[in-house]
Amino acid sequence: MSKSRKSSGIGRIGKFVGIVALLGFVALVLVVVLVVQWLKPEPAPPGGPGEPPSSSAPERPSSQPDDCPDVLALVVPGTWESKANDDPFDPTANKRSLMLRVSSHLQEQFPKDRAEVYTVPYKAKFRNPANPGDRQATYDSSRAQGKRRAVAEIEKTYDHCPLTKYVLMGFSQGAVITGDIASDIANGRGPIEKHDQDLVLGVGLIADGRRQSGEQHDVGSSPEGIGAEVSLGGLSGIIPGTTMTGARSGGFGVLRDRVYSICAKGDLICDAPTVTSPIKAIGQFANAANNPVHAMYATTKYWQADGGATATQWMSGWSTSLIRDAD
Secondary structure, eight states, X not given: OOHHHHHHXXXXXXXXXXXXXXXXXXXXXXXXXXXXXXXXXXXXXXTSTTOOXXXXXXXXXXXXXXXXXXXXXXXXXXXXXXXXXXXXXXXXXOTTOTTHHHHHHHHHHSOTTTEEEEEOOOOOOOOOTTOTTOOSOOHHHHHHHHXXXXXXXXXXXXXXXXXOEEXXXXXXXXXXXXXXXXXXXXXXXXXXXXXXXXXXXXXXXXXXXXXXXXXXXXXXXXOSOBOHHHHTGGGTTTSTTOOOOOSOTTTTGGGGGGEEEEOOTTOTTTSBOOOSOHHHHHHHHHHHTTSTTTTOTTSSSXXXXXXXXXXXXXXXXXXXXXXXXXX
């Protein structure tokens, strides 16, 4: 072998050995770094040595402004029982409103500093999809306005009055709105933060269109049916302006034991059959708001509590107890 070829071979071997040595050194450095990181002590918790880590929930204040009530009783009337410009503290849109029996009772029982009774003013309309001549506001539009205004009142109170507690009630379309807000609160979607969910004392629903039997306290003799919006949940695109939203996402979550639902057997708003014929079901729902069962909750004809009270009497007594016993 020539001297030049021999030198070239030795050079290549030397380079290879050098690369191996370099890689070995890099690997050693990486091992040392990993060991140092592994043995490194945990960082001290925020706030300095010896102090526990801060909680993610802010501390609740010990006082609130003098103009804050102890309890906000928020009432959402049913279809055709309110108007967008109604007075929330003295509603006159419909003197025969079912929920007026409850709200007026509470106003008589408690001074304003103990319980502020707020009746949500909204369109409260339902355009009959089976009647082309019906020009009133659609259910979607009405329900959206009602929820928006109810949420705004809760948010305003919550921001200004951090210790005020809440009793939420509604009938029919108002029960859907109230139940939706309760579900939002229970599942961390607002308008009350998760760490303050205990401020909600109770939720009372009469003829809830998104009712699911057994998913809350069912008061009195309750049917096994489901709310019309749950029954017709798969038909949302068929009825213009009337979206059937199905079951509530997450249900009532942590508020489940504080939600009370009243539904009379045969009331198709809250006791709808499982849909087997979509066309027949739409016709049933279109006329459900006018059926005699749905309109009789202030009587004992179709529903009564175990003690013989009407739905409005039961709701009045239940909400009165919650407000009276609130801390």
